[in-house]
Amino acid sequence: MTKLTITPLESSELGGLAQALDMAALPNSDLAEPDRMFFRFDADSLVGYGGLEGQGTDRLLRSIVILRDYRGHGLGRALVAALEQQARDLGIGRLHLLTTTAAPFFRALGYTDAVRDAAPPAVAASREFTSLCPASASYLAKAL
Numbered sequence: 001m002t003k004l005t006i007t008p009l010e011s012s013e014l015g016g017l018a019q020a021l022d023m024a025a026l027p028n029s030d031l032a033e034p035d036r037m038f039f040r041f042d043a044d045s046l047v048g049y050g051g052l053e054g055q056g057t058d059r060l061l062r063s064i065v066i067l068r069d070y071r072g073h074g075l076g077r078a079l080v081a082a083l084e085q086q087a088r089d090l091g092i093g094r095l096h097l098l099t100t101t102a103a104p105f106f107r108a109l110g111y112t113d114a115v116r117d118a119a120p121p122a123v124a125a126s127r128e129f130t131s132l133c134p135a136s137a138s139y140l141a142k143a144l
């Protein structure tokens with residue numbers, strides 16, 4: 001698997017992430033709010049971003065994006081694996097996500113379809129669940 005380095009983003013670096021999310025039509029209006037951590041992923045250079053949201057052992061996996069020129073080479077898979085390891089290191093036990101575009105990608109990485117009404121309260125209360133992602137988005141979860 002491609003080796004990626006994962007580096008936390010400083011708040012001053014959120015502009016690049018916001019732009020990448022905008023180009024991928026993913027939500028970016030809440031990046032500076034509390035309880036969010038975002039990371040950049042580098043191979044020889046920047047290839048993508050991803051983030052975690054929430055507190056405690058159940059958190060949202062969000063803002064997963066591989067820059068357009070680098071897609072289709074296994075980097076998305078490597079990015080999610082690196083972010084899952086980061087989550088394990090933080091003591092996170094289960095990741096949750098909403099997606100309108102990439103459910104098959106996440107299913108192939110071990111995420112399984114879940115019922116939105118059964119999401120843990122903190123996850124269900126997130127802005128992604130309550131307002132940013134349409135009700136038609138797929139909800140998937142994975143125990144780490």
Ligand SMILES: CC(C)(COP(=O)(O)OP(=O)(O)OC[C@H]1O[C@@H](n2cnc3c(N)ncnc32)[C@H](O)[C@@H]1OP(=O)(O)O)[C@@H](O)C(=O)NCCC(=O)NCCS
Nearest residue numbers: 024064065066071072073074075076077099101102104105
């Ligand atoms: C989804 C995304 C992160 C995948 O990154 P990537 O580097 O192209 O993915 P990989 O090359 O690691 O692909 C791994 C596998 O998933 C498949 N795949 C990739 N993107 C997919 C998608 N959107 N839907 C279904 N399958 C997908 C690939 O075909 C590949 O399958 P294979 O192992 O059978 O060949 C990337 O396409 C992206 O940034 N998309 C825009 C943002 C987005 O939709 N993010 C997810 C929403 S939270």
